[in-house]
Amino acid sequence: MKTxxxxxxxxxxxxxxxxxxxEEIKKQPKVTVHELYKEYEDEKIDVEREQQLLLDNxxxxxxxxxxxxxxxxxxxxxxxxxxxxxWAYGPNGNKLNGKEFVLAVSTGGPQNSYLAGGYNNYTLxxxxxxxxxxxxxxxxxxxxxxxxxxAVVASxxxxxxxxxxxxxxxxxPELDPKAALRNLTxx
Numbered sequence: 001m002k003t004x005x006x007x008x009x010x011x012x013x014x015x016x017x018x019x020x021x022x023e024e025i026k027k028q029p030k031v032t033v034h035e036l037y038k039e040y041e042d043e044k045i046d047v048e049r050e051q052q053l054l055l056d057n058x059x060x061x062x063x064x065x066x067x068x069x070x071x072x073x074x075x076x077x078x079x080x081x082x083x084x085x086x087w088a089y090g091p092n093g094n095k096l097n098g099k100e101f102v103l104a105v106s107t108g109g110p111q112n113s114y115l116a117g118g119y120n121n122y123t124l125x126x127x128x129x130x131x132x133x134x135x136x137x138x139x140x141x142x143x144x145x146x147x148x149x150x151a152v153v154a155s156x157x158x159x160x161x162x163x164x165x166x167x168x169x170x171x172x173p174e175l176d177p178k179a180a181l182r183n184l185t186x187x
Contacts, residue, residue: 001030001173004057005104008036008064008075016159017106017151018065024163025063028171032057036074043077050082054096060140061170062131063104065151069120069127079134088138097139102170103131104146111149143175 005025009018012035026033034053040046054060064071086093105128113119114127124147135142146169148154148162173179 001059001171002057003028003031003059003061003171004053005031005033005061005063005170006036006075006078007033008062008072008078010037010072010074012037015065017148017154017162018063020159020163021063021104021106021148021166024167025170028167031171036078037072040074043074045078045081047082047084050078051087051095054082054099057099059100059102059143059170060096061102061104064106066105066107066124066127071131083134083138094139099140100143100176101135101138101140102143102145102175103128104166104170106148106151108152109150110153111147114149141176141178144169146170 005022007018007022009015012019012022022033022035025031032053062071062075064075070076083089083096084093087095105124107114107124109119114122114124116123116126120127124145128145132142146166148166150158154162169175
């Protein structure tokens with residue numbers, strides 16, 4: 001399975017989590033790592049190139065730090081520019097149908113701050129709904145996100161373990177529950 005990892009961190013040099021995760025995933029075969037902020041410092045997105053990257057891969061991973069209950073701004077611009085009507089959705093907008101879509105998110109706060117009624121009032125799953133809805137609209141299969149909580153206070157050891165867990169998660173061929181079920185019935 002060919003995997004495209006779209007990394008969006010506006011200050012990668014100062015990142016501890018996303019930088020380490022990106023270093024780890026780059027070691028894997030059949031993985032293309034694409035850094036949006038490095039590629040588009042001027043924010044002028046090459047739509048044809050981006051669409052071709054999406055077409056060339058089976059699984060699309062969006063890796064980003066969770067800022068203000070959302071993605072970094074360049075992901076939103078990328079969505080608006082690349083996932084166009086008539087290409088990704090709408091009449092004849094079926095180019096991504098059947099591909100897999102997974103999020104890899106790091107949060108500053110601990111996991112218990114993302115509980116219904118907790119510090120942030122909502123679960124992370126609820127806060128990620130717009131991206132899940134986008135996945136649905138463009139015809140991709142939304143897979144269980146990988147989340148690294150507590151980035152602000154994470155130790156080097158926790159980051160190392162997190163990097164290994166991140167790679168195992170986003171490259172897991174059975175992350176798609178339908179694929180896992182098919183494999184179970186073959187045994």
